[in-house]
Amino acid sequence: MTTEMTEAEINARHAEKMKKKKAVRDKILASKTVEKGLIIVHTGKGKGKSTAAFGMIFRSLGYGFPVGIVQFVKGSWETGERIALEKFGDLVTINRLGEGFTWETQDRERDIAAARKAWETAKELIKSGACHIVLMDELNIVLRYDYLPVDEVVAFLRDEKPADVHVIITGRNAPEALIEIADLVTEMELVKHPFRSGVKAQKGIEF
Amino acid sequence: MTTEMTEAEINARHAEKMKKKKAVRDKILASKTVEKGLIIVHTGKGKGKSTAAFGMIFRSLGYGFPVGIVQFVKGSWETGERIALEKFGDLVTINRLGEGFTWETQDRERDIAAARKAWETAKELIKSGACHIVLMDELNIVLRYDYLPVDEVVAFLRDEKPADVHVIITGRNAPEALIEIADLVTEMELVKHPFRSGVKAQKGIEF
Known part of the structure; x- marks a missing residue:
């Protein structure tokens, strides 16, 4: 004997299941x-x-919150983002182009100086408390090459970041x-990844 | 005898290493x-x-390319994105709110109808060729619940998507x-995840 459910039974069972899911979800949300x-x-x-990021x-810009962006590696993003960001005028603070590490030179001293400069900019933006969120794009790359001491970065974020400022670190x-x-x-x-089949950026x- | 490198030697070695990396990188890029x-x-x-996504x-909007957005699940994103998208006027086409699946009801028939409607909108946007990129946000959730047949979605993307249109599917x-x-x-x-320490959205x- 087959016991296939009717469409109405499927719907009823589904409603019950989803109701339980929603209850769990609501409870979790309420505890946060x-x-x-x-x-x-x-x-x-x-x-x-x-x-x-x-x-x-x-x-954040949609909500009208000011944001800060510090680019640690040149060229990881450029034109598209930059033009889109311009729509939001003074809400956006970006460090100047060319401050970051670049693949185009192989000058370690220059790169260390650039990393330091970008980090000082990031610290200022964070400490000012003026930004809802500060993006430190590709900071991990710079840490990986030891262009900045990890300890210094960690200590600053832990001890000096204002409590209400969000930061995002990528890389x-x-x-x-x-x-x-x-x-x-x-x-x-x-x-x-499409690179594997020869598709270009x-x-x-x-x- | 210690053989510690001088700073100049470290820099020279580094320059050599990075030069090689750049050569590999350039070669890979050229093949794409x-x-x-x-x-x-x-x-x-x-x-x-x-x-x-x-x-x-x-x-894409930064470049002035038109985009299409179809929301398959209500509430996965809302106000922030929507206000930011408004800055780009006619370049953005979004399906109407409330077409998607929602946790607020547990009505399977309504959700299937909503998924179908969103999918028809997505297909139209993609086939029109007017968009550089079409986002089908949380489509995977709808497929997971069998609100849409995976085969139908796959066949359409494989056989009917114009060659130059990008699509992003999330979930x-x-x-x-x-x-x-x-x-x-x-x-x-x-x-x-910060939820684990009681931090709310x-x-x-x-x-």
Whole structure:
């Protein structure tokens, strides 16, 4: 004997199941009451680390919150973001182009100086308390090359960041000490990449 | 006998190493010549799936490219993005609010009808060729609940998507058949989440 459910039975069972799910969800949400400026890290070998950070930046801009952006590596993002950011005028503070590490030169001293300068800019933006969120794009790369001491960065974020300021740090190979003090860490994992089939970086997609 | 390198030697060695890295990088980039509209999937349990998709949307808008956005689940993003998108006027086409699946009701028939309607909108936007990129936000959720047949979605993207249109599909549990035909798949993995320490969703960060 088959016991196939009628469409009405499927719907009723579904409603019951979803109702339970919603109850669990509501209960979890209600237990979350703390508000604080988060230390957010996007790491991993996959795409989307900086892109998701920019998504958050645009979301904050949508609310009219001021944002700060410090680019530690030149060229990881450029034209598309920059033009879009211009729409929001004074809400956006970006460090000047050319301050970051670049693949185009192989000058370690210059890169260390550039990393230091970008870090000083980031610290100022964070400490000022004027930004809802400060993005330190590709900071992990600079830490990886020891262009800045991890300890210094961690100590600053832990002890000197104003409680209500959010920061996002992107880049592969986030150091353990940074993950330790972070509130929200996401690893972007590469599952499949079009480079493998010879597809080049395209406008609006990769840059 | 110690053989510590001088600062100058470290710099020279570094320059040599980076030069090699750059050569490899340049060679790889030069081999990538294909341009095509990509099928992009953001999946996984971590944050940033929709947010990174919005980052790409804003990047395209920065270039002045028209974009399409279809929301399959209500409330996964809202105010922040919407206000920011308004800055770009006619370049943005969004499906109407309330068409998507929602946790607020437990009405399977309504949700199936809503999924169908959103999918028809998405197909139209994609086929029109008017958009540089079309985001199908949380489509994976709808596929997961079998509100839309995966086969139908896969067949359409494979056979009917114009060659130069990019699409992004987000949501947990991307079905295998979709990953199969995708060009770029990223899995966002949760490493650490502030929910665990009672921090609630905050404006500009989570929504």
